Amino acid sequence: MNAQLFELVLLTIVTASIPLVIAALGELVTERAGVLNLGVExxxxxxxxxxxxxAWASGSTxxxxxxxxxxxxILAALFGLLTIVLAVNQVAAGLALTIFGVGLSGLLGAGFVGLKREGAPHLQLPGLSDLPFVGKLVFGEDAFVYAAFLLVALAAYFLARSRAGLALRAIGDNHDSAHALGLSVRGVRFLAVLFGGACAGLAGAYLSLAYTPFWAPGMTAGRGWIALALVVFASWKPWRVVLGALLFGGATVLQLHAQAASLGLPGQLMSATPYLATILGLVVLSLGARRNSAAPAALGQVFVPPR
Amino acid sequence: MQTPEQQQQQQQHEPDPPLLRLRGIVKRFGGFTANDHIDLDLRAGEAHGLIGENGAGKSTLVKIIYGLLQPDAGEIFLSAERIRLASPREARARGIGMVFQHFSLFENLTVAENIALALPSAETLHGLRPRILALAERYGLSLDPDRPVWSLSAGERQRIEIARCLLQDPRLVILDEPTSVLTPQEATKLFETLDRLKAEGRALLYISHKLDEVRRLCERATILRLGKKVGDCDPRRESPRSLAALMVGAEVADISPSAPHAQGPDLLVVDDLSLASQDIHGVDLSGISLRLRGGEILGIAGIAGNGQSELFAALSGERLGAGAEKIRIAGAPAGARDITQRRLMGAAFIPEERNGHAAAPAFSLAENVALSRHAAAGFARNGALNFARARQTARDIIGAFDVRASGPDAAARTLSGGNLQKFLVGREILGQPKVLVVDQPTWGVDAAAAGAIRQALVDLAGRGAAVLLISQDLDELFDVCDRVCVMHAGSLSPPRDARETTRAEVGLLMTGSVIEAAHAH
Known part of the structure; x- marks a missing residue:
């Protein structure tokens, strides 16, 4: 494999990972606040x-x-209204949201099937972007990639260092105690759910604006579920989400290349390898530090303030 | 003792207003009135006891003072200014701090993070560390700011609560049953801290049903019963007995010892039982041995979380893997048997958690009887349940143990804690077990029901059964047990004769100092 092909493979790995990074990061923040939103997909x-x-209507990515x-x-706000304000079961509401979202997207996107537009513009730094090997990888990505890494860094700082992040973690750990301290459990949770929705929406937009770039019904192809699994196996830690997403993206791209090289293995098995590799890798990671897991103790529990 | 009328007269002559004054506080939850026109006065530098049974309305009242609950009627004055507290944040801003009964701590956060959460948002974690250490020094509360809470003992956790409260420099500190999870030694340390707070002119509102503590700390006390204020007094001038009578509204009966009886053969034998915990926050059992004869009550003291739940699970068969010979029930190896098989061998078990472990909350009492005794009592034949018999048994238990319930079809969760516990104890005792293992039978149960439960255990032993009583309540253990041993960090101390040992000695064992010393040799 020559260097040029290798760079191309690395570039596609990053591209394949970014939607997972963004969606999983949003779900991670939501779950750290104690809300399980299965509606990511x-x-x-x-x-x-x-x-x-x-983008089609405005011409702007x-x-x-x-x-x-x-x-x-908007969908997250609907979920928040159901689960946080009306205290509906989070699993049921999340599953309903996914089914609803898949149907709604088919309806909304019906008029756009088959249309194609330019992919999102890539960064062009004279000199830097043309560096051999790392140029395109580090200085020539599209804006989504940089936004994703910025988001991860901000979220990691927010959760670990900021006062509001501390309150959010506390609410996810024990909402009764948090309420007893006077923290606004439902307010913070609602904001966290909205953030999760914003990230999932952005991850979806990346797929239709930069990844392919066209709209096709069902194009998320289960990536929302992968993002959900990544959060758990990443032990609710932002940078581990990136690691897991790269692992998954990497396995996806590599198995495609392997299929193209026709190694003689059944295609279905090859297609399953990214899932297996990601689960294995993250299980090993989470086994290593069970005590360090930041699993939010109040995850999925409905909070009703005593009055 | 003063009547409310005398007290009112006295108040009209008061020169300066008290720090906190409550007038006619009413709080209803649906049809239930938790606080019924409660008045209270609290002066700066005063330690005021708030005493009463479980369900008397003490916790509700202090939650109102701390802004967690809104009263339905009544007025709150702070330094003669009428206030309305919409949230704990406002209460803290006005100098009211609270140390909770069930810790309001976050297991996965560090000590410093837990403290920072209760402080105004301007505080940074970085600036907080030296303040925590300085405060710890000043009040003798040793704390490591960087430890995560899940790794700490109950005493350490309480020190976090206190430090968190004190960093806000409160004028009034509310303490809700602060010693319920502490060893006697930890409680003594707590009282030293509280004395220092009092000397600094802070007011303390001290909630407890442990009358000795109220007499030790408080110069005034308000007594609540069934949501009403029934009087106030100077607890130092009352005896524990007279205070208890005020709380309960009747004289408290002593436990009558069973008639002298010979001790029978070994009914429960545990031989060098070691079992690693499956839960990451659990405790490993190491080298547990005990020998319990018929007619005997053996008590296991210890602070919660030292392996008692794990020991209970190993004895009941909820957790297998001990090895057949490690546990013998009535002479036969039982270590490899499951729960139902152990029940068929004549053992019975009452777990700590009433709702959700000992009973299924949404199931009727009759169904709950069938759940635990289906095999041993023959309710099931060829897989079909005989519900008529289960309901009759439930009715028998309700009658024999004076359970206040609408009947055998009442859902378990509709019973009060004391009544459900009486029912659960009755359920096992009416089966005439040879061995009874019971975990915290009177936790959170009112004094009358607790007395009835203890009496039932003593009577069962009097009929020749072996009773293993796991409890954190030293008074209870010394009341009913023949021998007492102490559990600490998964190990069990050798048993001591209850009449020959003292609370201080048991308390010392609870901290683990002696067990560890013995292990070192």
């Missing part, structure tokens, strides 16, 4: 449909991305 695919629609974010947040 639904929010993601509506984000993909509306993101493409917005940025407007499209913002439309995707807004779509994710």
């Amino acid at each position: 639904g929010m993601m695919i509506v984000g993909a449909a509306l993101g493409f629609a917005g 940025l407007v499209g991305a913002l439309c995707g974010v807004a779509a994710g947040m």
Whole structure:
């Protein structure tokens, strides 16, 4: 394998990982606040449909991305209304949100099937972007990639260092104690759910604006579920989510290349390897530090303030 | 003792207003009135006891003072200014701090993070560390700011609560049953801290049903019963007995010892039982041995979380893997048998958690009887349940143990804690077990029900059964047990004769100092 091909493979790995990083990061923050939102897949695919629609109508990738974010947040607000305000079971509401989102995206995106637009523009730094090997990888990505890494860094800082992040973690750990201290359990949880929705919507918009770039029904192809699993196996730690997503993206791209090279293994088995590799890798990671797991103790529990 | 009328007259002559004054506080939960027109006065530098049974309304009242609950009627004055507290944040801003009964701590956060959460947002974690250490020094509360809470003992956890409260420099500190999880030695240390707070002119509102503590600390006390204030007094001038009578509204009966009886053969033998915990926050059992004869009550003292639940699970068969010969029930090896098989051998078990472990909360009392005694009492034949018999048994238990319930079809969760516990104890005792293992039978149970439960255990032993009583309540252990041993960090101390040992000695064992010394040799 020559260096050019190797660089190409690395580039596609990053591209394949980014939607997972963004969606999983949003779910991670949501779960750290104690809310389990199984609707990631639904929010993601509506984000993909509306993101493409917005970009097509306006001609701007940025407007499209913002439309995707807004779509994710609207669905998340619906989820928050059900589970946080009305105290509905989170698992049921999340599953319903995914089913609803998949259906809604088909409806909203019906008029855009088969349309194609330019992919999101890539960074061009004279000199730097043309460096051999690392140039394109580090200095020539599209804006989503940089936004994703910035988001991870901000979220990691927010959770570990900021006062508001401390309150959010406390609420996810024990909402009764947090309430007894006077923290606004439902307010913080609602904001966390909205953040999760925004991220899922952005991840969806990335798929239809930069990854492919066109809209096709069902194009998320279970990435929302992978993002959910990544959060658990990453022990609710932001940088581990990146690691898990790269592992998954890497396995996806490599098995494609392996299939192209026709190694003689059944294609179905090859297609399953990214899932197996990601689960294995993260299980090994989470086994290593069981005591250090930041699993939110109040995850999935409905909070009803005593009055 | 003063009547409310005398007290009112006295208040009209008071020159300066008290720090905190409550007038006619009412709080209802649905049809239940938790606080019914409660008045209270609290002066700066005063330690005021708030005493009463479980369910008397003490916790509700202090939650109102701390802004956690809103009263339905009544007024709160702080330094003569009428206030309304919408949230604990406002209460803290006005100088009211609270140390909770069930710790309001976050297991996965560090000590410093737990403390920072209760402080105004301007505080940074970095600036907080030296303040925590300085405070710890000043009040003798040793704390490591960087330890995560899950790794700490109950005493250390309480020190966090206190430090968190004191860092806000409160004028009034509310303490809700602060000693319920402490060893006697830890409690003594707590009282030294509280004396220092009092000397600094802070007011203390001290909630307890342990009357000795109230007499030791407080110069005034308000007594609540069934949501109403029934009087106030100077607890130092009352005897524990007279205070108890005020709390319960009747004289408290002593436990009557069973008639002298010979001790029978060994009914429960545990031989060098070691079992690693499956839970990451659990305790490993190491080298547990005990020998319990018929007619005997053996008590296991210890602070919660030292392996008692793990020992209970190993004895009951909820956790297998001990090895057949490690546990013998009525002479036969039982270590490899499951729960139902052990019940068929004549053993019975009452776990600590009433709702959810000992009983299924949404199931009726009759169904709960069938759940635990289906095999031993023959309720099931060829897989079909005989419900008529289960209901009759439930009715028998309700009658024999004076359980206040609407009947055998009442759901378990609709019973009060004391009544459900009486029912669960009755369920096992009416089966005439040869061995009874019971974990914390009177935790959170009112004094009358606790007395009835203890009496039932003594009577069962009097009929020749072996009773293993796991409890954190030293008074209870010394009341009913023949021998007492102490559990610490998964090990069991050798048993001592209850009449020849003292609370101080047991308390010392609870901290582990003696067991560890013995292990070192």
